[in-house]
Amino acid sequence: MIPNLWQKVYDGVLTSQTGDLINLLSKEIIANGPNEFTPVVKADISNDLAITLKEINEFITANLANFEVKSIYLEMNGFDINYDRWYFDYFAYENYSSDPEDLEWLCDWHSENWPETTIVGMEDTQDVFKWYHENHIWKSNPELKETYETAMLLVMLKFMDFVAKVIQRKKLVRPMPVLCTAHGFESVYQIAP
Secondary structure (H helix, E strand, O other): OOOOHHHHHHHHHHOOOHHHHHHHHHHHHHHOOOOOOHHHHHOOOOOOHHHHHHHHHHHHHHHHOOOOOOEEEEEEOOOOOOOOOOEEEEEEEOOOOOOOOOOHHHHOOOOOOOOOEEOOOOHHHHHHHHHHHHOOHHHHOHHHHHHHHHHHHHHHHHHHHHHHHHHHHOOOOOOOOEEEEEOOOOOOEEEOO
């Protein structure tokens, strides 16, 4: 196991090293030999980048009619225990703080509810998390807990990487910071305009 894995990922996200972290965690899972977590390494989010960008821009435009949007936040659901459907939610804000230690403001969004976007392409990975939880693997094979945590972090990083690809593909309807992570994670990726 990589020493201080959670801290290493947190620090790497702050310095925008998601690609390097994805490679590192993928190698870690593979190094543990063939196991049930291998599909996590191979799978990628396959939502269409252009369609996702269009959805994000529609969200921003709808909120601009009500307030001055200064930042948006995309949050993947608590995927590890909600393996039946993976998706992400949209949140818009009248403010923004670039301080990675000050994330409380993300709890006070200004946007109304917006339809979630279902994440596709990771179904084999969803099955891995289903297998782990429904079969109580943490009890029967506690030695897989570290690989499980590595897989969780890898999924979160793949979501961050996907959002970065969407945002870098073309311009947002209005330049602004985009933040993203998965529910329950302290690492928040910030993509500046």
